[in-house]
Amino acid sequence: MLAALLGCVALLLVASVGAIALADRRLATTAIYGVALTASVAGLLLALAALLAPAPVPATLALPIGLPWLGAHFRLDALSAFFLVVANLGGAAASLYGLGYGRHEEAPARVLPFFPAFLAAMNLVLVADDAFSFLFSWEFMSLTSWALVMAHHRRSGNAAAGYLYLLMASFGTLALILAFGLLAGWSGAYDFAAIRTASPSALMGAAVLALALAGAGSKAGVVPLHVWLPLAHPAAPSHVSALMSGVMTKVAVYGFVRITFDLVGAPLWWWGALVALTGGITAVMGVLHALMEHDLKRLLAYHTVENIGIIFIGLGLALAFSANEMPAAAALALTAALFHVFNHSVFKSLLFFGAGAVLTATGERDMERLGGLIHRMPRTAFLFLVGSAAISALPPFNGFVSEWLTFQAILLSPALPQWLLKFLVPAIGALLALSAALAAACFVKAFGVTFLGRARSQVAREARETDRCSLGAMFTLAALCLVAGVLPAWFIDALAPVAQALTGSHLPERHGLDWLTIVPIAQSRSSYNGLLLFVLIAFAAALAAAAIHRFASGRLRRAPAWDCGFPDPSPATQYTAGSFSQPIRRVFGTVVFRAREEVEMPAPGATQSARLHVQLRDVLWDTLYVPAARAVALAADHLNAVQFLTIRAYLTLVFGALVALLAVLAIWQ
């Protein structure tokens, strides 16, 4: 099975080489995405088979490549299988979408060679079983995605985005290299099997955790290492944005889980506190940034940051619980995190596809120039609505289930012995609730301003519904959102082997009686049944509709909007994205963004319009990154003088070095 999976990877790599050969031919797009689709679907099926196998025994395989004396080790266990499902599902959807979307691509020769390679790299990371192959695939993944980000290198800002991205990615890789340097020791025992057996000291474990958090976190977009994400993800073609946001960040999460839960050994309780707190802050910062954003794709990218935060909250709780030997609770938290991994990859891909459809239809990413698209592209609008509802954690969709599970895990925190955790976790719960509510607000804004209301520009007025392939991809994902929300029990049972492997326990399997109810701990404690809710709501809605149809008058008249008596035909009078987020900006922005608003009122009698200036500052960027860049620039400037010395000065350097070393030698002897 593992061999077959590697076969899919090889197929993808061949495809990317073939793409170079095909260059700009007409059939290239269809051929490459077709191959990618087949390979991903095959990989998906294989991974599913591995995950749902009755007795999942890890399959291993070693190839004579990579580090010579070590070879490349590959391993397929429950964890890898689950993430492979996520990755290949996203890959398949993106390829299907690309079949249609790719036709509008202006420079296919800059996308096609790297797209399959990107998929292949992500698959390789998930099956790698030694430090070298892992980091090799990891950095290769960064490199290929960087190339995809640079596909539209002429558009302003994209080159800078790519630059920041590859730099941050390499920073992450460096951190991971150091982490593995610690784990492997200087004898170079790089394969995971050897690392598992070694038991690191507490200090070393802490260092590894910090490095893993920095390394995997920078790729996943954990605050404050997230700065590249909202720039790079939107810069790529939309289906690649979907892959980067929906899948690559999950691969990063996999890296974190693999190191902290599997390789480094028993965790300490404060690891959980650190990770969960980071997650909470990440979630709120991400969603607040998203609320301030008018660029549809960048808004989605910031929401990726938020959801990564939610996932890390779950992981942190899992660490805390398993550090205190509470396997059941740890399993709950971990399951919540992993289920959210799956859910987010589904609805985030869906949303990016929708954004891509809007982009191809209008050529606009700026919401302030969109609006009323629900009339022009109803299908896309509906599917995007489903995605919005799912990401806003509204029942009966899947986003709610995983966040509900996370809450259930948080509610178990009082059982934790450490007082810090006792006090911290409720606060994190508040952060989680806050971010969930803000996410809902943000997607009311995103959907409302983009699709509802009246068109704000000519392009929006003339938008056309997108093509079949794209709609097909979106529909599949939307259906998954509903299914995973209504029948979560199936998915959670599929996660049981992963939780079992990593925490030594898993959620209670569903028992036939209470129709697919999910029960985190005990029936009396809490339970949720998406199916029943769905049925009840459908029943109630149908009942209402029937009653209305039966008793109420069916008359309906179209008329101009009332609008308190003075409607204004100009679409400029609508609420814009900026004005929608103004109350929240007032409430939170003043602290987080040092937001300042100035209104220029024209002098009495002057005819020009009043102007509102909103000024937001990214405090993290100003406090962390700007100084670092300044320091490097300063050092570069000062050292640069050395390039312009006279030969005599250079000779003096040599002479100085000689004399200094001689003096050292004289003293040393």
Place this chain on the structure above:
Amino acid sequence: MAIALALGVQLLQLALVLVLAPLLTGLVRKLKAHLVGRQGPPLLQPYRDLARLLRKEVVLAESASWLFRAAPYLIFATTWVAAALVPTFATGLVFGYAADVIAIVALLGAARFMLALAGLDVGTSFGGIGSSREMMIASLAEPAMLMVVFTLSLLAGSTQLSSIAAALQSPEVGLRVSLALALVALIMVALAENARIPVDNPATHLELTMVHEAMILEYSGRHLALIETASYLKLLLYVSLIACVFFPWGLASAAQGGGAYLSAAVVYIAKLGAAGFALAVFETAIAKMRVFRVSDFLGAALMLGLLAALLLFVTQAT
């Protein structure tokens, strides 16, 4: 047999909340009028309003989309289901396990989501004002609500309303500071969620102050009727939530016979009356606050909720 009874109770409650909701609103209006020395509308006025709305034709804005017409049904349905899952007069509802209190809050959130979208759909400025303010308020109200839930589940070891009610009935819980704090926080949240004074004024149509009314400005006829019903249901839901959590006395459980149900229903209606009276008094007593003060108001609720949880740790640790 037991199942049949439970099912019956559940269906009874479905009907009961639907019937009682307008009455509660009418009661509050009547009492408020009396308190300010007016005659006030008759108690059954809400029913009449609904009936009239149902009879009228719908005037639909030209720019309205299918979402604008679908929203009322979904809003009504979700709110109704939510209301039907809160134990009113009897615990152990047959569908109770389908959703704990978090899920119920989320259901209301779904209704709000649809309503806010509907507010934006026509593309008028007032709809926008309503939606954006509503979502801002909600973004603060939900964390506060969840802190209350956290406190309760800490006490009762459950987020299942029936179990919470049962747990709080038991004597060993007793009176606690954190319970009081949680109650205050919950009431504040309820006021905000139901667009009551001081957060919003259900009676006003003064453009700059309205939140909930602004969103439904473009609705008319049967659609408006559905949305109004939904808001009545929401008020009822919060009242019964507070009642069943903090005043769980007289709740019938499946163990007792039919007679118990009858008495429980009477007790429940009495609770509603009391709550309505309290609300009316409160609303007449204080004034509405500016929109941007709301954040402080709900922030306070959030702090109270958090405080309640932390105090509980202290008291339990001792």
Place this chain on the structure above:
Amino acid sequence: MSDLALAAILLVPLAAAALLAALPDDRTTAWLNVAASFITFCAALTLLAAARPATGHFLIVDDLNIVFIVLSTFVAFTTSVFSRSYIGHELESGRLSSVYLRFYHAMYQTLMFAMNLALLANNLGLMWVAVELATLTTVLMVGIYRTEAALEAAWKYFLLGSVGIALALFGTILVYLAARAVVGEGLDAMAWSVLVQQAGGFDPALLNLAFLFLLLGYGTKVGLVPLHAWLPDAHAEGPTPISAVLSGLLLNVALFAILRFKSVMSANPGALAPGPLMVSLGLASVVFAAFMLYRRQDIKRLFAYSSIEHMGIITFAFGMGGPLANFAGLLHMVLHSLTKSAIFFCVGHIAQVKGTQRMPDIRGLTVSHPVLGWGLVLGVVAIAGLPPLGLFMTEFLIVTSTFARQPLLAIVLGVSLLIALGALLARLNGLAFGDAHGPSAPSRASFLPVGAHFALVLVAGIWLPPALVAWFQYVARLLS
């Protein structure tokens, strides 16, 4: 057989040099140059295949130098191919007259002779003379354009180089003195094969002093900070094939000399460990070069500084020692010279089609010249140590193996690698991406050498032939 090959490696370049100096015509000379380099390369291959010739007083073929011989003859061959198309363009543009061209080719072969001699020498003095000769020939080639900048670069190179070579000579004398006391007078006291075995009995104080002078002396040739000053200008002002040979081969030869002496040092228990010295010099070079990359305007000078950086990495690795680090160091040496010379091939063609070496004037190469542009991108990706190319493996090994022993050093090294990456990427964004401007005439270059080098580096990144690995590991153990 092997003796014949040995002779060929030395004599073919010498004969070719004489011939090329005599022949007038341009076209044939370029081809002759290629042919001579190719024959030398074949001879080196046969030497690799055949049994080792007996070690003499003057020449030796052992595990350490055979790889460098094969490598340098190979790069010399590919460079001569590149030089053909390059020089053709130079003649047309009139930057070189045919007289100077004859001189150029003769010098090219002389340089090859000198480097092969330095690698093959079993005698300290002989090696010293060879390195000296190599220095002088490159000095002449750097100055060949006779522009003010070129002359100044050559002059600077000459002065610093000669001072370095003088220091190296003093070190050599000291080593001889140390050896004489044990081995006795005569040629044996200067033969590697003898020194390494007898080193245990040498006077440590004398050895320390000697190594210090040798490190500084040959370190000047390697371009270690603060002895590097000649390197960037020599790379920037000379003909690009020479830049390629300098970065790809000459630096290696000098480093090879240091390695020889290091093995003598580490064979002596009393002597101070050469590690710390090399580590500090190497690290200084990496850090310094990383920052220097930022303010560069001249594309060739940019990559010259990156050569300093990588020489620093290699020296650092050998200084750290241990089987992993030594292995990584050797591999890094080989891969770096392949990559860097390939980059200089690209850069040479780019400078020719764009008619400038100033980076601000070169934009959007992937748009105007896809092959050159993507070649450059690949080169930068490779030199920045990103997979799937080979340098990732070596840097991975160096950093991990260091971090376990000296966390602080590893962090400094890693961060400065990151800083260097930042500089290279910033430049790459300007060079390869964005809207193209400047002349966009297609270049008639032969991309064979570039392709060959990158292919090798790519393969090395994914799969190393076991024989090569076993042999590398053997040498690595030899060094520590």
Place this chain on the structure above:
Amino acid sequence: MIDRLALDIAHLCAGGLVLVSFMLLYQDRLTGLINTFALHAIVVSFSVAWQAYIQHAPQLYITAGIALGVKAIVIPLALHRIIVRLGIHRSIEPVVSIGQTMLAGIGLVALAVMVMLPVTAQAGTLAREDLAFALSVILLGLLMMISRRNAVSQVIGFMSIENGLILAATGAKGMPLVVEISVAFSILIALIVIGVFLFRIRERFETVDIHLLHEHRGEQP
């Protein structure tokens, strides 16, 4: 007995060479500098010849001869012509004042001796002291190169370094290839320095003052 004397004489030569190096540092006129360098070369050639005599190594006479011929006669003459042709025979301005240079030089000699002290007698006292002197000569030559701004004086400084090296090489008894090395060294340097560079530089700049070269670079500071 004769050995004792022989050693003393060799020792004397070495010491004399250091002294002449100091004289080089002291010069502030090119003509004087060149003449002093000629003296430097003469001393070296004498000491080499003496080594040839006491070591019974006839080939060293060649080295001595080259030193005498090339460095004591040919190069000085050539340099004289050059500086006259370049019209820079007036004077040279040392960057650092003579006094400080001298002090630095003394410091360097001390350093050289300090470094050489721990060398065990195994290498032979003669060798040790010769090495100390040779090292001092080398360091002084470097000091000269960095304390003068003029190409000619730098070349002279460099050649004095080379003299020091030859002293050391010949002092190392029985070292092979000394002759070849010295030949290669002196011939090449002489050719390169005088022939190629000074003329090319003059051809371009009408001066050999190096710091003028720094206007021309591909880089903006």
